[in-house]
Amino acid sequence: MKLLRAAPIIRFLIPKLHQTMSRSLSTGVFQNSQPLNYRAGGRVQPVDSVGQEQAYEPSTGRVIATFACSGEKEVNEAIQSAKTAFKIWRQKSGMERSRVLLEAARIIRERSEELATMETINNGKSIFEARVDIEISWQTLEYYAGLAGSMAGQHVQLPGGSFGYTRREPLGVCVGIGAWNYPFQIACWKSGPALACGNAMVYKPSPFTPITVVLLAEIFTEAGAPPGLFNVVQGAAATGEFLCKHAEVAKISFTGSVPTGSKIMEMASKGIKPVTLELGGKSPLIIFSDSNFDNAVNGALMANFLTQGQVCCNGTRVFVQRDILQKFTEEVVKKVAKIKIGDPLLEDTRMGPLINRPQLEKVLAFVKGAKEQVSCLAVKMVKRNQTAAHHEVSLSPIGECRDDMTCVKEEIFGPVMSILPFDTEEEVLERANNTTYGLAAGVFSRDIQRAHRVAAGLQAGMCFINNYNVSPVELPFGGYKKSGFGRENGQVAIEYYSQLKTVCVEMGNVESVF
Numbered sequence: 001m002k003l004l005r006a007a008p009i010i011r012f013l014i015p016k017l018h019q020t021m022s023r024s025l026s027t028g029v030f031q032n033s034q035p036l037n038y039r040a041g042g043r044v045q046p047v048d049s050v051g052q053e054q055a056y057e058p059s060t061g062r063v064i065a066t067f068a069c070s071g072e073k074e075v076n077e078a079i080q081s082a083k084t085a086f087k088i089w090r091q092k093s094g095m096e097r098s099r100v101l102l103e104a105a106r107i108i109r110e111r112s113e114e115l116a117t118m119e120t121i122n123n124g125k126s127i128f129e130a131r132v133d134i135e136i137s138w139q140t141l142e143y144y145a146g147l148a149g150s151m152a153g154q155h156v157q158l159p160g161g162s163f164g165y166t167r168r169e170p171l172g173v174c175v176g177i178g179a180w181n182y183p184f185q186i187a188c189w190k191s192g193p194a195l196a197c198g199n200a201m202v203y204k205p206s207p208f209t210p211i212t213v214v215l216l217a218e219i220f221t222e223a224g225a226p227p228g229l230f231n232v233v234q235g236a237a238a239t240g241e242f243l244c245k246h247a248e249v250a251k252i253s254f255t256g257s258v259p260t261g262s263k264i265m266e267m268a269s270k271g272i273k274p275v276t277l278e279l280g281g282k283s284p285l286i287i288f289s290d291s292n293f294d295n296a297v298n299g300a301l302m303a304n305f306l307t308q309g310q311v312c313c314n315g316t317r318v319f320v321q322r323d324i325l326q327k328f329t330e331e332v333v334k335k336v337a338k339i340k341i342g343d344p345l346l347e348d349t350r351m352g353p354l355i356n357r358p359q360l361e362k363v364l365a366f367v368k369g370a371k372e373q374v375s376c377l378a379v380k381m382v383k384r385n386q387t388a389a390h391h392e393v394s395l396s397p398i399g400e401c402r403d404d405m406t407c408v409k410e411e412i413f414g415p416v417m418s419i420l421p422f423d424t425e426e427e428v429l430e431r432a433n434n435t436t437y438g439l440a441a442g443v444f445s446r447d448i449q450r451a452h453r454v455a456a457g458l459q460a461g462m463c464f465i466n467n468y469n470v471s472p473v474e475l476p477f478g479g480y481k482k483s484g485f486g487r488e489n490g491q492v493a494i495e496y497y498s499q500l501k502t503v504c505v506e507m508g509n510v511e512s513v514f
């Protein structure tokens, strides 16, 4: 009786607790004290390890978590845990799975401030952006909850009353390996369709951002997922390789760099496992002089400076038609100078620090190289917190680049925009496609025929017309060429997390040819 009375009070208190917690967290305070592995419905310490990693708060350079990298035994434990849950989950109807995903989406929405705060602390992106990421995350779970109930096969009539039908079945234990730039969102982009299709998942986040994915695991459990449905192992390349080589893994979905993607494909090929690869890019953004000028400038900023420029689909090669080049560059420079850089947890900050010192050094080396090759406009160099020296960010639109420059050819993964003049549509299309990547592309023009013609000619999986870097979950996302294959988001993602079984039914007698 007492318990029954207490229940509603506890439910009322939990969201309040989350709110208080998120408000009390400011930069320089959070310290992780809990295990970061998750299996069989709870946080656990790994049973073995291959070394140790530390995760930082980029804006202070403080270590916020020290954790063991999961070894082969722990990876196997997580996979066995997923297998146990898979046996239960695969039997559920689409509507039953849908309810769990909807409840998880509701909890994320309810705890969004706490989740966004943690994402900002561990990744360095502004709280403003982290809130958007969390919104996209729960929308992803809602979207796949909506599709779960209508996954169905076909019924086909055959001669003599016989017939066949197809069943869309889950694959089994799927592995997700994520990058550090969108830790929570990437985990939802992978787990949403995977779980909706009836699979279980073992997820490994980047060792730079181990924190929020475990909160997602707890949320799935709270939402009613069977223990083991979504597991987390922590670590770097060695842990990732144990996952990719495990015989009982049915599929690998990866987000990260091209060299690692290539290794993952190689490992998967040994076990004939399907892979989804969401890799890097050097995407073109083409701005014709007839475009709405303000929209084009804003589009170029959206294409380059979200998450401090650490975004795979960024439009970093900005081709501008020559007659508006000067005006465009001046306006970009003016707007960039106004971007508020600072403590990412402050409300008005729009850019925080880069993920870590090596990333910063890599970006600065590109900028230095570019300066040697061209007279460029390094607009804003900000040094914050000199002691930690971890989190300096430099914003550098580089004016009048050439296609053969290193900063124009290679993925920088930082806040660096290269501006390239062009004259004709034919010329710019050829130059835009002259890259081994093909993740995204954009075109700004008021001429609708030209905009669609150019979009059709661009060799990229995701093309934007008169906008850039919006990511509605309803639209498929993924690359051409070395940017990978397979698609995340949209209805089509279902095909990458399920397999088709054909059942052929005989209604007559067997006519043997023997």
Ligand SMILES: NC(=O)C1=CN([C@@H]2O[C@H](COP(=O)(O)OP(=O)(O)OC[C@H]3O[C@@H](n4cnc5c(N)ncnc54)[C@H](O)[C@@H]3O)[C@@H](O)[C@H]2O)C=CC1
Binding pocket: 177, 178, 179, 180, 181, 204, 205, 206, 207, 235, 236, 237, 238, 239, 240, 241, 244, 255, 256, 257, 258, 260, 261, 263, 264, 278, 279, 280, 281, 311, 312, 359, 362, 411, 412, 413
């Ligand atoms: N396209 C994108 O979305 C991303 C691109 N990058 C680019 O890659 C560069 C390096 O960043 P990293 O985080 O080191 O990227 P990465 O591609 O090496 O790592 C991505 C994920 O793969 C895991 N991993 C690494 N080696 C593995 C292996 N052999 N087997 C299985 N899993 C493995 C990592 O632990 C991480 O979880 C960045 O500077 C950036 O230029 C980084 C992150 C995301």
Ligand SMILES: C[N+](C)(C)CCCC(=O)O
Binding pocket: 181, 182, 186, 255, 306, 310, 311, 312, 313, 469, 470, 471
């Ligand atoms: C959300 N969006 C479109 C800005 C980026 C997502 C892709 C990625 O970098 O992982």
